Amino acid sequence: MENKILGIHHITAIAGDAKRNFDFYSKVLGLRFIKKTVNFDDPGTYHFYFGDEVGSAGTILTFFPWGAGLQQGRKGSGMATEIGYSVPQGSLEFWIERFEKYNVIYNKPSVKFGERYLTFLDPDGLKLELIESKTPDNRKAWETDEVKADVATKGFHNITLTLKNIKPTAAILTEIFGYQLMEQEVNRYRYATSEVEGAAIVDLVELPDEKHGHVANGSVHHVAFRVPNDEVLMHFREKIENYGLSITPQIDRQYFHSLYFREPGGVLFEIATDNPGFTVDETLENLGKGLKLPPRYESIREDIEANLVKIN
Template identity: 80%
Template sequence: MENTILGIHHITAIAGDAKRNFNFYSNILGLRFIKKTVNFDDPGTYHFYFGDEIGSAGTILTFFPWGDAIPQGRRGSGMATEIGYSVPKGSLEKWVARFEKYNVIYNKPAEKFGQRYLTFLDPDGLKLELYEVETDDRKPWETDEVKADIATRGFHNVTITLNDITGTAGVLTDIFGYKLAGQESNRYRYTTDTVNAAAIVDLVELKDEKRGHVANGTVHHVAFRVKNDEILMHFREKVAASGLQITPQIDRNYFHSLYFREPGGVLFEIATDNPGFTVDEKLEDLGKGLKLPAQYESRREEIEAHLAPLN
């Protein structure tokens, strides 16, 4: 099998109130809640996963909802600052109406690289965008209010803001196999042709931008996709050979991962397709039960008592 990066696997962000986060993404944005578990390093807090019906790579947005005591983050250099979703052409006006109905903060539709897009903020201030895409064959998840004519198909792109894009661009091109596809002002668009969607990384260069602060309402890390463990370890060798520090392989129950901080300061992950989200729940039951990493199962009663109810 060819050793390639297959676009974005998932993106993980930080939120405050768990119930508010759950309601926004499952009810207002209309994503499927595919997994309710806890943080591997902090079992007293949730780890939420949202995506399409099966939790396909390229659709998975995850959150650490750390509660309202967590300080507010700040978008800035050295971090992923915008998450872009793909939506059907002609759907932005319907999204505007929906955001008006639910008091979601948004900007008027604009255009980047010839595509219309709509910027909005989630309740914690996380910046997201909806891009109208001519063709996206990914099957949408539908809810009572969010039907296929407007539903998200998964990620379109992620935007990373940097004081200098050189080192980050080198990781994308020399290690991950991306190519520079276009430039608009200080925005550089990198794409991979190994997949048809979730294939875009935009680098925005702002020389004087202050360093961002990763906390509530910001992106924690961006994960890139590989097919299996063999290819994962191939990329571990490539990253290490470039002089960057990278972790050993880590089992995250639903995928296997490596982590490294790219030269611009953003935490990158490389994650496998295997074993997937049905490893501990049937497809029809995804997101219904609290799934704990094996090391915390003996503490289930204590952990459940501490976590806030979502209903």
């Protein structure tokens, strides 16, 4: 496990209305709301975290809800275009019924790589999939009154990147991250790591003539990959720098430590640590209940709270 990428750590996307985003993911999808904080670079806006009970790596979906009037993103090349969640076998019918109830836009189930999946859009147009994984997923699901464990999401199954040419990105996955090409269907190439069972897959879709996408409302902002600690994090910093790519210094994100770089296909990648975790400033029972701020913003807490919309 040493000096290895351990699959996906988290995925961060952009949303518009904060209350609508909170309601959709915590109520309709039934994810646990594990952290309410602010964008550390823009404390006038929220940063939401959704995941399993403890905010395990591989389950964490985060959002910058930047408010009304935000320009709509455009799906295209050079971006992450689909977020896949693992769900139990036979659960898609439950989700179709639920999406009908809550007026969620979805497509009828289909199959790729031998797995049934259901595509749907969140209220901002972000494209997601629920996938009945063909390999057992033993991760413990978070339950709500309406979404029980036998149908609930287990965490990420995969992320899909759309690219004009997959080769430079595939080289990052294989030569630096230790992923392997597992399967191919037409122009979709499935890469995975054997280091973890869940959140282990990256799909690369090659579309040479696709226009470059625009990251804005309803788009994935970046994809974060997981390492266990700071030592391994800095090992990868050196490795990526030696590969010839620009990468940031280590950044303290309060709940993990991060590096950022843009892979050759244009997608913003992050590498994030497991430490220190989401209980560093809240107990497990109280995750997501209070507005948590980094120490540098505590002196202006009243001003920040006055400008943020109430969500719960």
